[in-house]
Amino acid sequence: MGHEQAQQQEEEPPKGKIDRLARFISSRTGATYPLLRPAPEYSLNPFYWLGALSVVAFLIQGVSGIIMLLWYTPTSAAAYSSTQYIFKSVYMGQFLETIHLYTAYAMIMLAFMHMMRGYFVSVHKKPRELMWITGMLMGFVTLGFGFTGYLLPYTVVSVSASDVGVGMVNALPPQLAGLVNFLITGGGSTDAELLHFYFLHVVVLPAVLLGLLLVKMMMLETHGVAEPVTGSLTAKLKRTLPIFPDMTVYMLELAMIFGVGMLLVSALFPLQLQAQYSATAAGAIAAQPDWYFLWLYQILKISFFEHAGIPVALTFVSVVFIALILLPFIDRGDNRRLIDRPKFVTLGAVFVAEMIILAAWGEITPGQIISNTAAVEVLGGTALVVALAVGGVYYALRAPGAPAPSGGLSSMPAHAAPAPVKVYQGKWTGAIMTALMSFGALGMGLSIDSVAKLVEFGFSAEMLTRLTYSLCLLAAVIALTLVMLRQVGSRVGAPQRSRTKVLSRLGLN
Amino acid sequence: MDSIEKIAVPMLIMQAISVVFLWTINTLPIDGQTIFLMFLSADFLAFGLIAHVWLSNKTGTPARKTTLYVWGLAVVVFLAAGFVAA
Numbered sequence: 001m002g003h004e005q006a007q008q009q010e011e012e013p014p015k016g017k018i019d020r021l022a023r024f025i026s027s028r029t030g031a032t033y034p035l036l037r038p039a040p041e042y043s044l045n046p047f048y049w050l051g052a053l054s055v056v057a058f059l060i061q062g063v064s065g066i067i068m069l070l071w072y073t074p075t076s077a078a079a080y081s082s083t084q085y086i087f088k089s090v091y092m093g094q095f096l097e098t099i100h101l102y103t104a105y106a107m108i109m110l111a112f113m114h115m116m117r118g119y120f121v122s123v124h125k126k127p128r129e130l131m132w133i134t135g136m137l138m139g140f141v142t143l144g145f146g147f148t149g150y151l152l153p154y155t156v157v158s159v160s161a162s163d164v165g166v167g168m169v170n171a172l173p174p175q176l177a178g179l180v181n182f183l184i185t186g187g188g189s190t191d192a193e194l195l196h197f198y199f200l201h202v203v204v205l206p207a208v209l210l211g212l213l214l215v216k217m218m219m220l221e222t223h224g225v226a227e228p229v230t231g232s233l234t235a236k237l238k239r240t241l242p243i244f245p246d247m248t249v250y251m252l253e254l255a256m257i258f259g260v261g262m263l264l265v266s267a268l269f270p271l272q273l274q275a276q277y278s279a280t281a282a283g284a285i286a287a288q289p290d291w292y293f294l295w296l297y298q299i300l301k302i303s304f305f306e307h308a309g310i311p312v313a314l315t316f317v318s319v320v321f322i323a324l325i326l327l328p329f330i331d332r333g334d335n336r337r338l339i340d341r342p343k344f345v346t347l348g349a350v351f352v353a354e355m356i357i358l359a360a361w362g363e364i365t366p367g368q369i370i371s372n373t374a375a376v377e378v379l380g381g382t383a384l385v386v387a388l389a390v391g392g393v394y395y396a397l398r399a400p401g402a403p404a405p406s407g408g409l410s411s412m413p414a415h416a417a418p419a420p421v422k423v424y425q426g427k428w429t430g431a432i433m434t435a436l437m438s439f440g441a442l443g444m445g446l447s448i449d450s451v452a453k454l455v456e457f458g459f460s461a462e463m464l465t466r467l468t469y470s471l472c473l474l475a476a477v478i479a480l481t482l483v484m485l486r487q488v489g490s491r492v493g494a495p496q497r498s499r500t501k502v503l504s505r506l507g508l509n
Numbered sequence: 510m511d512s513i514e515k516i517a518v519p520m521l522i523m524q525a526i527s528v529v530f531l532w533t534i535n536t537l538p539i540d541g542q543t544i545f546l547m548f549l550s551a552d553f554l555a556f557g558l559i560a561h562v563w564l565s566n567k568t569g570t571p572a573r574k575t576t577l578y579v580w581g582l583a584v585v586v587f588l589a590a591g592f593v594a595a
Contacts, residue, residue, distance in 0.1 A: 041568060095542045236569075246567060249560045256557035260550045260587075267546040270539055 036221060038240035039247050042233065043225045047431075049254055050114035051135070054142075055213065056255045057107035060262070061145075064100040065202065072152070074198035076190040079154035080276045087273050098271040102262055104146060108292045111142050119327070119348050122336035123226045129328035131223065134216045136325045141209045146292055148201040151194065155274040160287035162197070164297070171310035229336045286367030294362035295355050301368065302375045339397070346390045353386045353441035354379060360442060361449070374452055381448040386441050432484060440477040446470035516562045516577075520555040520584070527552055527588065534595070547591035554584045 014020040043049075071090060073082040086093040115135065118124060124132035151162040169180050184200070186192035227233065241247055275281055289297050296317060299305060305313035323330065331344050338345055357378065361370075450467035457463075527548045534548075535541045558580045565572035 044564075044568065089537075092536045092542055092545070094539055095536075095546065241568070246564065249564050253557045253560035253564065256553040256560070260553045260557075263546045263550045263553070267543045267550075270542070 036217075036243040037224065038242045039225055040227075040237065041239045041241055042228055042237040043247075044241075044250055046254060047117055048225060049251065050110050050117060052251060053254060053258050054107050054110040054114060056258060057103040057110060057262075058209065060103045060259070061100055061107065062206065064096045064103070068096055068100065069202065074152070074195050076154065076194050079152060079194060083153040084273060094270055095266055097273075098266040098269075099262060101271055102265055104149065105292075106258075106262065108142055108146060111139050115139055116348065116352060120338065120345065121226070121229050122331070122341070124328040124331065125334065125336060126328075127223050128219070128226065131216055131219045132328050133325055134212055134219065136321075138209060138212045138216065141205055141212065143292065144205050145201065145209075146290060148197045148205065150290055151197045152201065153273065154194070154277050156277045156281040156285060157274050157288075159277040160282045160285060161289045164287050164289060165293070166193075168300075168310055168314065171314055226336075229338065288362075288366045291359055291363065295358035298358040298362035298365075298370070301362070301365075302370045303372045304375070306369060339394075342391070342394045345394075346387050349390050349437065350383045350386045352438065353382050353445075356438055356442060357382050357445040361445070371456075373456070374449065377452045378445050378449045382441055382445045385444045385448075386437070389437070389440065429484070433481075436477050436481050436484065439473065440481070443470050443474035443477055447474060513559070513563050513566060517559045520559050523584070523588065524552050524555050527591070530591075530595075540594070544591050544594045547587050547594060551584050551587035551591065554580065554587060558584065 014023055046053075068086055071082055071086050073079060083097070086097060088094075090096070118132065118135070147162070147165055150158050152158070166181075166185055169184065170177050172180060184193075184196055186196035288294070299317065300310060300313050302313075305316075331341070335341065361378065447467060447470040450463050450470055454460075454463050454467065531545060531548050534545050536545050558577070561580070562572055562577070
């Protein structure tokens with residue numbers, strides 16, 4: 001639209017000398033041509049901007065990181081003292097360190113949410129297959145940022161956790177392990193390792209991420225924003241808005257809210273510098289990675305993988321991630337609607353629940369080996385319960401013998417046309433249901449774990465209390481889900497209630 | 510005045526005052542940093558509010574009154590918290 005407007009303007013005769021000069025400059029420099037294509041109005045929704053917010057977090061990290069570079073020294077002797085100097089002697093130093101860390105956390109969380117949203121609404125399908133793969137690679141680079149940045153302050157926790165990660169590399173096939181080890185650790189000395197981590201963190205990974213971002217943006221320009229799979233797409237929502245100023249202003253609005261959130265968290269929970277690394281201090285703590293790697297660490301702690309070896313665990317995790325990367329070629333077909341993809345929706349829900357359970361479980365069992373029985377009970381139980389819950393929802397909402405509609409929202413058959421709903425209502429209903437499902441999975445996992453421990457080790461007050469709390473959590477989730485379902489029903493109007501409308505509210509058609 | 514100006518003018522005045530005040534804060538100790546963050550948060554929220562109202566008018570979807578009141582209240586709370594802490 002912007003290009004057409006600019007072309008139309010050019011075709012009109014110039015009005016005076018200034019207009020002629022302005023047109024000359026515009027036509028030669030391309031200044032008035034918008035760089036990016038206009039976006040549809042339905043994309044004025046925070047869930048469409050999770051990836052963009054992740055980029056905002058990256059930019060905040062870039063700015064705070066560059067300022068910290070002025071004082072940071074990447075040698076094992078001076079890394080800690082220079083970090084300490086930033087904390088104590090630089091104006092806003094503690095804030096810089098805090099916001100750098102918290103935006104890194106936010107970036108990882110937003111990237112994960114962006115990926116899972118994309119998974120559930122099938123943005124990976126034709127013609128956006130390569131966008132999905134590029135996004136997955138960007139996700140791995142984001143995790144790489146976390147891994148390489150964690151070592152830099154050179155505290156006892158950061159060095160110990162990084163050593164765990166570096167140790168895993170040795171489980172790779174010898175030739176590959178040698179190469180990766182050299183790239184990451186640089187030959188063995190602590191100084192070389194720190195310098196390599198530093199170089200990867202401030203030069204290589206940002207360059208790779210920016211390159212991938214450029215590629216993804218080019219593909220986004222080609223294919224545009226994916227249509228929503230829920231709610232009704234009115235003509236107004238289909239209307240496009242120019243990227244500047246409309247979409248830019250919306251992005252700024254979201255960025256401001258995100259920024260306030262980060263500032264608030266930084267003010268309430270300022271980062272405290274931990275103790276300096278020493279071999280003695282490291283021996284006194286249970287090395288534990290940061291929360292975004294806890295799921296992986298917890299898998300490695302399972303007795304089976306302890307005995308079979310890290311290569312088996314890494315192979316298992318790699319297979320899962322390769323499947324995620326190649327998802328566009330596994331989950332094929334044009335149908336993007338949730339109601340028509342029970343298999344993949346269930347797999348996605350189980351994946352999210354397992355990640356949350358593994359991370360939470362890892363947090364409460366630092367350094368403990370997990371027995372095979374407990375692993376099967378907790379992880380298998382979680383998978384079973386989530387699968388049954390999702391299956392139950394599908395069974396309840398899908399009318400037996402109903403023809404499976406094909407095509408996207410635009411090709412929805414007349415009988416399935418949802419009642420006009422406000423898009424934000426549908427989105428928030430979906431978000432609340434997702435949150436309830438996550439808490440439900442957590443409650444179930446903890447309950448199963450508590451019961452398993454009670455059976456294995458006998459009754460104890462601690463386990464009984466834990467079981468009570470987890471059952472209370474579960475009961476609260478069930479009660480809230482029932483209230484939510486009732487609200488959804490009453491919002492669409494009891495006399496006119498129909499399965500289609502409830503489905504629409506739940507974002508399942 | 511249209512609705513954007515009604516919102517934008519007081520917000521911009523508030524932002525100007527808080528930005529001037531920001532430069533007087535000693536941000537070496539953690540307390541000073543917290544006050545700085547309170548004022549900066551108020552500025553960010555004020556900017557976000559202007560953007561929200563402008564975009565609502567542009568798209569023809571009127572901004573909800575509750576949203577505007579809560580948003581405006583949040584700006585005042587952050588500003589007041591900054592002054593109290595200072």
